[in-house]
Amino acid sequence: MAHSPTFYLILTLLLTCNLHASGCYTSIISFGDSLADTGNLKQLSINSHSGAPHFLFPPYGETFFHKPTGRCSNGRLIIDFIAESLGLPLIPPSQAINMTIDVTGLGQGVNYAVAGATALDPSFHRARGVYVKTNASLGVQLEWFKEMLSSISSTVLETKHLFTRSLVLVGEIGGNDYNHALEAGKSIDEVEGYVPFVIEAIVSVVNELIDLGAETLVIPGNLPIGCSATYLTLFYGSNKVQHDNATGCITQLNKFVEYHNELLKIELNKIRDVHPEVTIIYADYYNAAMQAFLSPYKYGFTNGALKACCGGGGPFNYNSSVACSEPLSTSCAEPDTYFNWDGLHLTEAAYRLIFKSLFEGSYTTPQFKSLCPTSRLQPVGGLSSSI
Ligand SMILES: *[C@@H]1O[C@H](CO)[C@@H](O)[C@H](O)[C@H]1NC(C)=O
Ligand SMILES: *[C@@H]1O[C@H](CO)[C@@H](O)[C@H](O)[C@H]1NC(C)=O
Ligand SMILES: *[C@@H]1O[C@H](CO)[C@@H](O)[C@H](O)[C@H]1NC(C)=O
Ligand SMILES: *[C@@H]1O[C@H](CO)[C@@H](O)[C@H](O)[C@H]1NC(C)=O
Numbered sequence: 001m002a003h004s005p006t007f008y009l010i011l012t013l014l015l016t017c018n019l020h021a022s023g024c025y026t027s028i029i030s031f032g033d034s035l036a037d038t039g040n041l042k043q044l045s046i047n048s049h050s051g052a053p054h055f056l057f058p059p060y061g062e063t064f065f066h067k068p069t070g071r072c073s074n075g076r077l078i079i080d081f082i083a084e085s086l087g088l089p090l091i092p093p094s095q096a097i098n099m100t101i102d103v104t105g106l107g108q109g110v111n112y113a114v115a116g117a118t119a120l121d122p123s124f125h126r127a128r129g130v131y132v133k134t135n136a137s138l139g140v141q142l143e144w145f146k147e148m149l150s151s152i153s154s155t156v157l158e159t160k161h162l163f164t165r166s167l168v169l170v171g172e173i174g175g176n177d178y179n180h181a182l183e184a185g186k187s188i189d190e191v192e193g194y195v196p197f198v199i200e201a202i203v204s205v206v207n208e209l210i211d212l213g214a215e216t217l218v219i220p221g222n223l224p225i226g227c228s229a230t231y232l233t234l235f236y237g238s239n240k241v242q243h244d245n246a247t248g249c250i251t252q253l254n255k256f257v258e259y260h261n262e263l264l265k266i267e268l269n270k271i272r273d274v275h276p277e278v279t280i281i282y283a284d285y286y287n288a289a290m291q292a293f294l295s296p297y298k299y300g301f302t303n304g305a306l307k308a309c310c311g312g313g314g315p316f317n318y319n320s321s322v323a324c325s326e327p328l329s330t331s332c333a334e335p336d337t338y339f340n341w342d343g344l345h346l347t348e349a350a351y352r353l354i355f356k357s358l359f360e361g362s363y364t365t366p367q368f369k370s371l372c373p374t375s376r377l378q379p380v381g382g383l384s385s386s387i
Contacts, residue, residue: 024165028110028169031205032169033175035171037072064348070093073345075351117136130180130186138173174199182234183234203271210278221264222257231253247305283363303334335349
């Protein structure tokens with residue numbers, strides 16, 4: 001029986017609404033460092049029989065999971081809040097478990113982020129005398145992903161199909177290229193020279209993912225590291241740096257991060273020009289976090305945004321020789337009132353603020369909520385179930 005064009009129009013509208021109502025993205029593919037590691041380094045360190053990292057012990061994980069999971073926080077990370085908001089299960093550490101991926105897709109997500117990972121190949125850092133905590137750099141993570149892809153799909157077309165309705169998160173990554181070097185005593189000026197190389201490493205992975213078929217990618221900039229308890233302690237009392245009066249953050253380090261972010265945005269614009277069909281989303285971690293540094297009370301950080309909840313004491317409760325969870329460290333009673341968790345990493349409350357600002361607010365370009373207006377479309381769900 002033939003149907004009128006109107007029938008097909010209505011059918012299309014209903015199907016489209018149904019698609020949105022069930023969530024815009026049905027899987028997450030993630031690369032990055034400790035900001036997104038849901039347990040990969042945990043498993044890699046168990047396998048390597050090296051000493052267990054300090055974040056595998058309480059109070060890590062105390063807030064939501066009630067046990068350490070390998071996440072560098074008291075609770076959930078930004079990627080966990082993204083998964084929850086899309087109606088997906090939390091994305092497991094994919095290098096850590098023997099993934100049983102259904103052959104029709106990526107499951108509901110894969111996460112290759114590893115705490116300590118750099119954007120650049122570790123050989124770059126070793127050549128400069130800098131010790132790198134893991135060899136699972138961004139390039140290695142991409143190789144893991146490609147291996148997994150080749151095991152589940154044999155043709156280019158099949159691979160491209162896997163990416164349909166996948167949200168690909170590339171980072172945050174690059175922060176450790178600077179952290180490792182600055183902690184090793186390199187000057188800010190010297191480390192600034194790494195920025196173009198770091199950006200190039202990120203951009204090359206983004207381009208490779210697009211060639212594989214990625215359609216929607218989120219690429220975050222770096223956080224304002226000049227506000228982290230680690231650096232506030234490292235440069236404490238130093239006359240080499242200035243502090244911003246409004247926040248107490250180290251001006252030079254934040255300017256340095258802004259330079260990284262500007263360069264990244266310029267390169268992302270170039271990719272947008274070459275691939276207008278791909279959605280490239282810049283995530284402004286810097287300014288999302290800066291809200292808390294400018295007005296900590298407004299966001300519930302009544303113990304301030306600078307001092308770490310968990311650490312080895314001192315003006316910012318950070319001591320590089322006494323890590324959070326070690327016997328001499330102390331942990332705050334109310335982590336939700338702190339922005340900084342352990343010196344470098346943030347509390348669940350901080351990650352929630354950043355997530356909301358990015359994915360429900362205006363801190364992504366283009367705005368994520370305009371691409372994925374799930375809540376606005378959900379009321380039509382009842383209609384589509386009638387067909
Ligand atoms: C992972 O799964 C594959 C396929 O089922 C199996 O052959 C392999 O032995 C498993 N590896 C581990 C480490 O369990
Ligand atoms: C990384 O690789 C280098 C060179 O192969 C090796 O010497 C080093 O031990 C590795 N580091 C880690 C943390 O596995
Ligand atoms: C910051 O405060 C210091 C001391 O109060 C003052 O001398 C300086 O001018 C202020 N800087 C800015 C940029 O407001
Ligand atoms: C850091 O902790 C160690 C070990 O308790 C202590 O000796 C050192 O004085 C502390 N450093 C600072 C800056 O408080």
